[in-house]
Amino acid sequence: MASNAQGKTLIVAAFDFGTTYSGYAFSFRDDPNKIQTNQNWYAGGGASRLVSLKTPTSVLLNSEGGFDKFGFEAEDKYATLAEDDEHHGWRLFRRFKMVLHSNKHLTKDVTVDDFCGEQMTAFPLFVMSIKYLREHLLTAVTTQKIGIEETDILYVLTIPAIWEDNAKRFMRDAAIAAGIDPNRLKLALEPECASIWCETLGMDVKGAVAFQGSQYMVVDLGGGTADISVHERKPDGTLKEIHKASGGPWGGIYVDENYMKMWKELFGEKALNDLRENEMNDYFDITREFEHKKRSFDTDKTKQIVVRISASLRDLSEKYSSESLEERIASLKVREHAITTRGKDKLKIDTTIVLSWFKRPIDLLIQHLKTLLAEPKIKSVRTVILVGGFGESPYVQERIRNEIAGVRLIVPADAGLVVLKGAVRFGHNPTIVSSRIIKYTYGTSVNVTFNEKKHPEERKVWINGEWQVPNYFKVYARVNTQVRVDKQMTRKSCPYGGKSLLSVYRTTNENPEYTTEDGCELLGEIELENSMDIPFEKQICEDTFMFGDTELLVKTKNTVTGKEAFMTFECFK
Structure with missing residues (x-):
């Protein structure tokens, strides 16, 4: 739909609007492979300040219902307001993209819950998010090159290949409502973007995907979904899809849910709800700390993980229950010493417990991959490229290698940014994909x-x-x-x-x-x-x-x- 604008494009800018994290990247027409991403997403403050290449897909609305902040800034400001008991009427929305997954009856009136469980129409949140990313990007671009007009930019918005037609249109309409000219907007399928970027990488990756006739599977494993496509490299260098896109809701957020279930069992639902409402900084610290541990969890190197317990959560737990933490640990249906305390502010959790959090989503993913690879038309596919934030997990990589026989697994560096960078390349050359199923x-x-x-x-x-x-x-x-x-x-x-x-x-x-x-x-x-x-x-x-x-x-x-x-x-x- 953006073909008319292609010849005038000086910059291609891509937005990766994810379930858990979002970001953008761009490059100039005269050097398309020099792709730049924002380096300045910050979380928290002081010694615990984190720097990230993406920011959470979180939107904060003020007490009048207007947009206030996005990403880490949205979460941190809401937490600060709550500390001073000034957050009443303000609304925080997180991880709302999944409302578009497998929603055959999707309408513009579909609703999502805010941080406190109150509903709101989802469409304006998508519009606000894309508008924020667009304005942040424009600032980054115009500070680099003077004289750049917005009409010089072609925008690319990444979407899961497994999405329904209506969800794709929902995203396009949201981008247009956010101020993007529909003639300068393309939607890009996430596994295709990954495939496109992989041909720019070192010979170990390029050698598997860039030669004529090469066939391979791309698994984009993000926060919400696993999105899977199978491609073949044609003699002219373009890609053709050889199996229709497939996948399911097997992303990292389902591991997070299992992790938070343990916290409820250990400290009580009332205490955790109170923490969410009144000590949000401590609550966000729990989720952010686990995000890092989830992605780095490796059974070969990790015998247990250690997580911090805030003093506020411990106090709340004692407020709502006469049982000690040690007594609640003992009542769990886990083997002895699988969860232990280390002083008053840390928990030591055995690998066996962590593995149980990963089990269901990864079991479903691997079963689906085995079924796909057994199909006659793709039996010759023996290379799997794993990308996406959750794809960075050594444990996920290990299970795929161990349980899918005869397959070479390739995980590119910075797997969480591969889709974003590939989307920029796709914008410079959309004809790189020649056919689809x-x-x-x-x-x-x-x-x-x-x-x-x-x-x-x-x-x-x-x-x-x-x-x-x-x-x-x-x-x-x-x-x-x-x-x-x-x-x-x-x-x-x-x-x-x-x-x-x-x-x-x-x-x-x-x-x-x-x-x-x-x-x-x-x-x-x-x-x-x-x-x-x-x-x-x-x-x-x-x-x-x-x-x-x-x-x-x-x-x-x-x-x-x-x-x-x-x-x-x-x-x-």
């Missing part, structure tokens, strides 16, 4: 002339002086077929009235006959006004599906009047 059968609902040899008698209806069959599924493209990124399918027809209404359907069925079958879903509709001054039989409407890009585009054009209209998603009406 379609995840659904797409088509329209039409009336066809009744044919007694083809159609059941009960489906015929008398329309316009003849027997017709309504709700016939007119297929434009079938599931699991490969299409070029510039692939268009156009069919012509004459309108029947002053308005043409085109209903777009999809299904996972390869050969649907009727749009009323189980599994057929109304994706959206297009309404186009026709001329009342020209006979309808002399007007021609062209219905066009544009496949193969990161987003599906469907339009109808009256070639006589020149009017055209685009599909409106049913869920966003």
Whole structure:
């Protein structure tokens, strides 16, 4: 959709809007591989101050409901307000991106909970987040080069390849509402971005992905999801997708949930809730400390992890329970000495406990990878590239190496930034991906002339002086077929009235006959006004599906009047 702006682009800027962390990167057209990221995300203060290449996907709203802060700054300010009991009416939102995952009934009215469990419409939060990242980026770019205009920038927004069409449109609409020109905006699929960046790396990585005919799997393991694509390098150097994107909700936040469950068992739910409400700095310290330990956890080098207990949490626990911490540890269903105290301010947790937190999401991931690699069309794939923040975990890497036989696992340096950097390269050269696999059968609902040899008698209806069959599924493209990124399918027809209404359907069925079958879903509709001054039989409407890009585009054009209209998603009406 951003092709018109490509020739004018001086800078490509990419946003990685993640479940847990977000960031941006950019490079100039005259040196596209010199990719710069923001180095100045700070958390906390004093001796405990942290520096990060990404910042949490957290939004703070003020007491009037307006945007105040994003990222570490949002969390730290909310915690400071709470310390002085001044946070009432202020609202903090964290990790809200997962509302878009596998949400077939997504609408712009979908809600998320704030830090205290109160609901709010999610769409404005996405808009505020993208607007903040855009403004932060503009400051960074304009301080480097004088005379840069925003119209010189092509924006790339990364999205999971496993997302539904409606979630992609949700993100595009949020970016446009944040002030980004739709003609200078491209959505990029995260595993593809990883693949694109890997060909720039050292020979150990490049040698596995950059030669003609190489086939490999990319696993993007982030905070919320595992997003998996399988690619092949074509003779012209471009990438083609050889298996439709797949994955699931097996990211790092599910390990976090298991970790926090232990804290509830040890200190009590009331104490932890009180800590969240009144000692937020201490609460955020718990989650931030674990994020580091989760990513560095290695069973070969780690026999136990040590975590800090704030004095405030210990006091709250004693306030709500007469049991000592040692007594609560003893009551847990874990082996003796698996969790022990070290003084008053530390807990020592055995590896076996930590492994239990990782077990379910990683079990599901590995089972899915085994199933995929056993499929006939990708049996020859023997290289897996693991990227994403959670992909940095040595434990996750170790389990994949140990449990998936005959596969070479490659983990690029700075795995958490690979998608972001690849997105910048993709923006400079979107044609680097030449074809993709379609995840659904797409088509329209039409009336066809009744044919007694083809159609059941009960489906015929008398329309316009003849027997017709309504709700016939007119297929434009079938599931699991490969299409070029510039692939268009156009069919012509004459309108029947002053308005043409085109209903777009999809299904996972390869050969649907009727749009009323189980599994057929109304994706959206297009309404186009026709001329009342020209006979309808002399007007021609062209219905066009544009496949193969990161987003599906469907339009109808009256070639006589020149009017055209685009599909409106049913869920966003």
